[in-house]
Amino acid sequence: xxxxxxxxxxxxxxxxxxxxxxxxxxxxxxxxxxxxxxxxxxxxxxxxxxxxxxxxxxxxxxxxxxxxxxxxxxxxxxxxxxxxxxxxxxxxxxxxxxxxxxxxxxxxxxxxxxxxxxxxxxxxxxxxxxxxxxxxxxxxxxxxxxxxxxxxxxxxxxxxxxxxxxxxxxxxxxxxxxxxxxxxxxxxxxxxxxxxxxxxxxxxxxxxxxxxxxxxxxxxxxxxxxxxxxxxxxxxxxxxxxxxxxxxxxxxxxxxxxxxxxxxxxxxxxxxxxxxxxxxxxxxxxxxxxxxxxxxxxxxxxxxxxxxxxxxxxxxxxxxxxxxxxxxxxxxxxxxxxxxxxxxxxxxxxxxxxxxxxxxxxxxxxxxxxxxxxxxxxxxxxxxxxxxxxxxxxxxxxxxxxxxxxxxxxxxxxxxxxx
Amino acid sequence: xxxxxxxxxxxxxxxxxxxxxxxxxxxxxxxxxxxxxxxxxxxxxxxxxxxxxxxxxxxxxxxxxxxxxxxxxxxxxxxxxxxxxxxxxx
Ligand SMILES: Cc1cc2nc3c(=O)[nH]c(=O)nc-3n(C[C@H](O)[C@H](O)[C@H](O)COP(=O)(O)OP(=O)(O)OC[C@H]3O[C@@H](n4cnc5c(N)ncnc54)[C@H](O)[C@@H]3O)c2cc1C
Ligand SMILES: [Zn+2]
Numbered sequence: 001x002x003x004x005x006x007x008x009x010x011x012x013x014x015x016x017x018x019x020x021x022x023x024x025x026x027x028x029x030x031x032x033x034x035x036x037x038x039x040x041x042x043x044x045x046x047x048x049x050x051x052x053x054x055x056x057x058x059x060x061x062x063x064x065x066x067x068x069x070x071x072x073x074x075x076x077x078x079x080x081x082x083x084x085x086x087x088x089x090x091x092x093x094x095x096x097x098x099x100x101x102x103x104x105x106x107x108x109x110x111x112x113x114x115x116x117x118x119x120x121x122x123x124x125x126x127x128x129x130x131x132x133x134x135x136x137x138x139x140x141x142x143x144x145x146x147x148x149x150x151x152x153x154x155x156x157x158x159x160x161x162x163x164x165x166x167x168x169x170x171x172x173x174x175x176x177x178x179x180x181x182x183x184x185x186x187x188x189x190x191x192x193x194x195x196x197x198x199x200x201x202x203x204x205x206x207x208x209x210x211x212x213x214x215x216x217x218x219x220x221x222x223x224x225x226x227x228x229x230x231x232x233x234x235x236x237x238x239x240x241x242x243x244x245x246x247x248x249x250x251x252x253x254x255x256x257x258x259x260x261x262x263x264x265x266x267x268x269x270x271x272x273x274x275x276x277x278x279x280x281x282x283x284x285x286x287x288x289x290x291x292x293x294x295x296x297x298x299x300x301x302x303x304x305x306x307x308x309x310x311x312x313x314x315x316x317x318x319x320x321x322x323x324x325x326x327x328x329x330x331x332x333x334x335x336x337x338x339x340x341x342x343x344x345x346x347x348x349x350x351x352x353x354x355x356x357x358x359x360x361x362x363x364x365x366x367x368x369x370x371x372x373x374x375x376x377x378x379x380x381x382x383x384x385x386x387x388x389x390x391x392x393x394x395x396x397x398x399x400x401x402x403x404x405x406x407x408x409x410x411x412x413x414x415x416x417x418x419x
Numbered sequence: 420x421x422x423x424x425x426x427x428x429x430x431x432x433x434x435x436x437x438x439x440x441x442x443x444x445x446x447x448x449x450x451x452x453x454x455x456x457x458x459x460x461x462x463x464x465x466x467x468x469x470x471x472x473x474x475x476x477x478x479x480x481x482x483x484x485x486x487x488x489x490x491x492x493x494x495x496x497x498x499x500x501x502x503x504x505x506x507x508x509x
Binding site for chain 2: 242243251252253254255256257301302303304305306310311312345401402414415416
């Protein structure tokens with residue numbers, strides 16, 4: 001596999017761009033592997049990459065039922081940040097952000113990570129207090145955070161309505177300048193290519209339909225392309241977790257699958273160079289390098305495997321976007337779609353050994369899964385290789401709910417809608 | 420999506436509030452921690468038919484038990500629960 005570089009681009013151009021090779025092989029399943037990863041989303045592919053790079057485990061297959069990037073990794077609104085509050089969650093997201101900062105070089109693939117900043121608006125003094133507390137918690141964990149007042153916001157986001165006449169007047173904001181966005185497809189492709197170049201087999205159009213077992217122990221997977229044996233079987237299927245785990249007889253996970261919609265407008269001249277989130281509802285918006293506004297809001301709110309949503313959310317996000325940016329009222333919506341979200345009861349994921357011998361589970365990504373992709377892959381690979389969690393994912397155990405050690409950032413109690 | 424409310428007839432999704440999974444029922448107060456943890460946190464989360472509670476919050480305000488397909492959004496049945504319960508084919 002050739003390295004990508006300016007010289008490769010120049011050489012390619014001189015050769016009429018006829019010499020480019022596919023970024024990963026079309027692998028055919030072998031009868032057995034050291035590790036089989038179920039799910040070729042961001043997390044499955046990142047796990048394969050770090051297994052190979054960090055632990056030298058290259059006898060690995062990633063088994064994906066559709067094509068690489070067909071799941072949430074290619075459907076999300078690409079926001080990356082680490083402005084969390086709890087001492088048990090902040091280090092994980094910060095480790096992820098640090099991996100993002102070097103990811104294009106690490107993968108030799110431009111993931112277009114852009115530290116354009118993430119601004120969360122506050123609309124009441126109480127909300128400002130909560131954000132200040134969060135900023136303090138971040139700084140205690142060594143992460144820069146900044147509070148903005150209205151004048152600062154007006155300078156930083158000129159199109160934002162900060163007037164007292166706004167539908168929900170803004171009183172200030174918390175700003176994480178290192179947060180930003182990345183190109184979601186490139187993340188999937190970059191990890192796939194990097195893992196493939198170290199010998200990992202990426203097997204597309206191969207659905208897992210059951211598990212091989214010896215007694216309690218999981219010893220591989222049944223797929224639409226035959227049985228594949230594995231010493232270790234790792235599941236990272238995001239919104240399909242309950243379905244896939246039910247094939248192993250586990251039907252009591254703290255997860256509901258919900259639909260989250262995303263929206264993209266027609267392309268425009270550069271108008272918004274930072275990610276902004278609404279504080280009087282739920283909306284996050286940024287502008288992609290192609291010029292489209294990319295935004296989203298709440299999950300539709302009822303159990304769903306449909307990967308498409310309903311109209312009330314369209315109205316909800318549009319009204320929130322216009323409450324913030326009245327100037328966008330003439331912008332036309334170009335595309336909308338939905339993704340299958342694995343919502344846990346405290347808003348944080350599960351990255352763990354088990355729950356059966358030979359099995360490893362990575363799920364429950366809620367709204368956090370894209371920003372978490374690098375750290376999730378890094379810590380899941382560690383957990384698989386060493387049969388114990390890395391300190392960063394040790395809090396993300398499955399029995400934390402039973403033990404009352406939930407990671408409920410906002411103290412909202414058990415429901416599948418935390419963000 | 421439209422939900423056929425037994426008292427109001429078929430009404431638009433936005434008149435309703437989702438309450439959630441109706442497959443679970445609260446254990447006795449003196450039940451052990453495992454039973455309570457299972458009730459509070461775990462879900463079957465099926466792809467396909469799902470029994471769930473909704474409230475017609477912007478209509479008759481009745482609580483409904485609805486049998487809906489989570490993959491197609493087809494609604495097979497809806498009945499009122501509580502003191503004004505209707506015939507429950509759900
Ligand atoms: C609309 C939307 C917006 C979002 N916005 C953000 C955001 O701004 N920031 C953020 O941090 N996160 C965001 N997220 C969340 C994030 O995208 C997900 O949490 C994350 O992508 C999930 O991990 P993944 O990439 O591995 O999942 P996926 O890409 O969904 O990967 C799971 C894969 O498993 C495969 N699979 C399922 N069943 C089987 C089977 N039986 N056999 C084989 N393969 C199977 C699927 O086909 C799929 O490709 C958003 C999500 C959505 C839907
Ligand atoms: Zn009614």
